[in-house]
Amino acid sequence: MQEPLALQVRQRLRPYITALAGFSLASNILLLVSPLYMLQVYDRVLSSGSIDTLIWLSVLAVFLLGIYGAAEAGRRRVSALAGQELDSLLIPLAFSRFESDSGQPNLARDLGSVQRIQTALQSGSLMPFADLPFAPLFLVVLFLIHPVLGAIGLVGAIVVFAVAVTAELTTRQAGQFSQGALRNAGDFATGLERQRSAMAAMGLVPAAYRRWRATQEAGQGFSLDAAKQDGKFSAISRSTRQVLQIGVLGGGAALALSQQISPGAIVASSIILARTLGPIDQIVGGWRNTIQTWSAWKGLMERLDGAEAEPQYTPLPRPEPDLKLDRLSVTVPGAEGPQIRPFSWSASGGQLIAVTGGNGAGKTTLLQTLAGAWQPGSGTISLGGRNLHDWPGPDRGRHVGYVPQDVELLPATVGDNIARLGEADTDAIIAAARAAGAHETILALPEGYDTRVGPGGTHLSAGQRQVIGLARALYGDPVLLLLDEPTANLDAAAAPGLINALRQTADRGAIILAATHDRRVIERAKTVLLVRNGDVMAAPAAQFLKLATGPGAGGQAAGRGGAA
Numbered sequence: 001m002q003e004p005l006a007l008q009v010r011q012r013l014r015p016y017i018t019a020l021a022g023f024s025l026a027s028n029i030l031l032l033v034s035p036l037y038m039l040q041v042y043d044r045v046l047s048s049g050s051i052d053t054l055i056w057l058s059v060l061a062v063f064l065l066g067i068y069g070a071a072e073a074g075r076r077r078v079s080a081l082a083g084q085e086l087d088s089l090l091i092p093l094a095f096s097r098f099e100s101d102s103g104q105p106n107l108a109r110d111l112g113s114v115q116r117i118q119t120a121l122q123s124g125s126l127m128p129f130a131d132l133p134f135a136p137l138f139l140v141v142l143f144l145i146h147p148v149l150g151a152i153g154l155v156g157a158i159v160v161f162a163v164a165v166t167a168e169l170t171t172r173q174a175g176q177f178s179q180g181a182l183r184n185a186g187d188f189a190t191g192l193e194r195q196r197s198a199m200a201a202m203g204l205v206p207a208a209y210r211r212w213r214a215t216q217e218a219g220q221g222f223s224l225d226a227a228k229q230d231g232k233f234s235a236i237s238r239s240t241r242q243v244l245q246i247g248v249l250g251g252g253a254a255l256a257l258s259q260q261i262s263p264g265a266i267v268a269s270s271i272i273l274a275r276t277l278g279p280i281d282q283i284v285g286g287w288r289n290t291i292q293t294w295s296a297w298k299g300l301m302e303r304l305d306g307a308e309a310e311p312q313y314t315p316l317p318r319p320e321p322d323l324k325l326d327r328l329s330v331t332v333p334g335a336e337g338p339q340i341r342p343f344s345w346s347a348s349g350g351q352l353i354a355v356t357g358g359n360g361a362g363k364t365t366l367l368q369t370l371a372g373a374w375q376p377g378s379g380t381i382s383l384g385g386r387n388l389h390d391w392p393g394p395d396r397g398r399h400v401g402y403v404p405q406d407v408e409l410l411p412a413t414v415g416d417n418i419a420r421l422g423e424a425d426t427d428a429i430i431a432a433a434r435a436a437g438a439h440e441t442i443l444a445l446p447e448g449y450d451t452r453v454g455p456g457g458t459h460l461s462a463g464q465r466q467v468i469g470l471a472r473a474l475y476g477d478p479v480l481l482l483l484d485e486p487t488a489n490l491d492a493a494a495a496p497g498l499i500n501a502l503r504q505t506a507d508r509g510a511i512i513l514a515a516t517h518d519r520r521v522i523e524r525a526k527t528v529l530l531v532r533n534g535d536v537m538a539a540p541a542a543q544f545l546k547l548a549t550g551p552g553a554g555g556q557a558a559g560r561g562g563a564a
Contacts, residue, residue: 005093005305012089016082020130023075028134030068031275032141035268037061042264076124083121090114090300093307099393106303109183113296120293125286131279138276142269146261148251149269153276156244160237160280167233167287178226179292181219188212230288237284241277248273313392319384319399321349321479323370323511330362330369331377338377339365343536347527349479349509352502354522354541356515357531363515364405366531367482370513371402383480401473405484405515407465411454414442418449418471432475435505437497438467462489470498474505481505483514487521499524519545 003011037057045054094110120126135157143150192199192208199205252266283290323346330340339362347353355363368374370381372388381388388396397420409417418429429449433439441464445451451458460468466489473481486502487495495518503524506512513529514521522528528544530537539547 005301005307008089009086009301012085013082016078016085019078020075020082023071023078024130024134026071027068027075028131028137028275030064030071032138032272033061033064033068035141035271035275038271039262039264039268042267043262075130076127079124079127080122083118086121087114087118090304093304094300097304097307100307110300110303113300116293116296117300120289125289126293128279128282128286132283135276135279138272141272142276145265145269145272146252146255148255149248149261149273152244152247152251153273156240156247156273156277157280159240160277160284163233163237163240164280164284164287167230167284170229170233178219178222179295181215181222185212185215185219188215226288233287234285237281241274241281244273244277245270313395315395316386316391319386319479321509321511322382322384323347323480324382326380326382328369328379328381329377330365331374332365333374339534340531340536341534342379344379345529345536345538347511347513349511350506351527352506352512352514352521352525353527353529354516354525355513355529355531356517356522361531362534363531364484366536367402367484367513367515370480371400371482372396373402398476399479401475401478401481403466403469403473403483403486405488407462407469409453409460409465409468411457412452413447413449414445414451414453414468415449417453417468418475420472420475428475429471433468433471435474435501436467436471437494437501438471441467463491463494466490467494467498470501474501477508477510479510481510481512483512483516485516485518486514487516487518495520 040057041054044050045057091111091114094107094114097110098107139150139153139157142153189212192212199208248269249266252261252269255261256263256266325343325345327342327344328340329338329342331338355366357363365374369376370388372391372393375389383391383396383399410421412421415424415426415429418432419425430439433442433449442449442451445460446458453460466486470483470486473483481502483502486498490498499520502512502514502521514525516522522541522545525541528539528541530539530544
């Protein structure tokens with residue numbers, strides 16, 4: 001059974017937390033070296049005039065402060081290693097969730113959250129929280145010097161802590177609104193990049209800029225409000241510390257005049273008070289970053305809980321070309337009801353099946369469900385006798401090819417894309433490209449199969465991406481091939497070649513489902529699945545074409561096909 005993510009984090013970080021606590025204990029205890037040194041210098045050296053005592057006190061203080069430096073470096077190193085350990089734990093979980101989540105993907109957000117947490121640990125910005133538990137130790141030392149000085153330190157700590165709590169309560173909502181609005185503006189800008197040509201052609205850039213600016217300004221407005229409040233509370237905290245320093249110095253001087261403490265205790269008390277309030281003041285000063293880091297942490301714990309990185313599995317042999325749908329219903333993630341109601345159907349190898357229906361009928365949703373990208377609303381899908389959605393994705397994917405309607409290639413070479421970013425087998429890559437009719441197209445690229453595509457690479461047309469995407473789907477000779485409008489982006493010369501490639505792939509024993517309105521594909525298919533009004537009906541392709549071209553074709557074709 002998968003352990004809760006919070007428990008996994010505790011187990012992985014326990015050695016680092018233990019080491020951090022040890023280094024922090026040593027570091028904070030050694031912070032008493034300076035005030036104790038000053039106390040001895042004022043009370044012993046100045047009164048005795050002994051140079052030897054001063055030398056040995058100084059040597060001892062320098063030695064102890066050297067140990068303090070080593071302890072401080074050690075805990076920062078441990079904090080950085082803890083960030084690296086979190087990275088190794090959470091990043092695979094983020095990619096695992098990205099693979100299994102059929103709703104709105106959050107990969108970029110999750111990776112950004114992990115980066116924020118790692119940066120906070122490596123930069124030491126969270127170190128004041130490790131120092132905070134030792135503040136009572138310095139208060140005890142102040143009380144030992146004199147109760148009045150201890151009381152001043154206690155009141156100061158309470159005031160500064162109250163400022164921190166008030167700052168959190170005041171800026172929390174504005175900070176959350178700011179993060180949300182700025183994130184939406186960033187997502188909007190990312191979406192604009194994909195539509196650059198259409199926007200430039202239709203003159204939409206100024207309107208898009210105004211829309212982005214409105215969202216951005218809303219986020220910046222909340223951000224400025226939060227910054228204003230942060231600045232106010234930070235100023236209050238710092239001025240309070242200065243007032244308390246004056247209070248300790250003045251109170252110490254009054255106590256020294258009345259012979260209740262020594263003059264050296266005045267300086268020592270001032271240093272100890274600074275150590276007491278230092279962590280609290282640093283926490284108040286970096287409160288916004290702390291809140292953002294905490295929000296990133298909470299979001300990761302919620303989204304990644306239950307994810308399993310690199311599940312262990314036994315690779316199965318190539319499945320038989322036998323596809324069975326048992327009472328399958330198809331649902332769009334987040335929708336209340338199914339887009340396609342339960343139906344049963346089966347297909348064997350060597351078939352090309354055309355999936356047709358009106359726009360928005362659910363053809364794409366059906367293909368994505370059959371590909372394993374989306375979970376079914378109900379029912380099961382089995383390929384070669386194995387439940388397709390219980391099959392680990394890396395193993396299942398070797399036997400499934402999928403070509404979406406809008407093919408997006410990964411930022412890598414053409415050859416790497418066809419090989420699905422796996423170990424490159426040149427012969428298999430070229431064979432897949434030839435089967436897809438993409439070999440000549442690829443050879444015409446600047447560097448052939450070594451041409452880089454994606455951001456910073458060579459720009460490819462929709463038709464070029466389509467045939468390369470088909471080659472990627474055909475790589476490894478898959479058992480199940482799913483295509484969404486495969487001829488939509490191809491010219492009149494390229495489309496027949498692709499259709500012939502599909503027919504040849506089916507002849508080699510594969511099951512091919514192609515969502516299409518192209519009559520040429522339907523003519524080469526054996527069966528047609530008609531998706532209409534939430535139902536799926538099957539008919540032989542020849543019968544469907546005959547009825548589709550006759551009078552009253554639509555309803556009669558579906559009715560004679562019968563519920564699948």
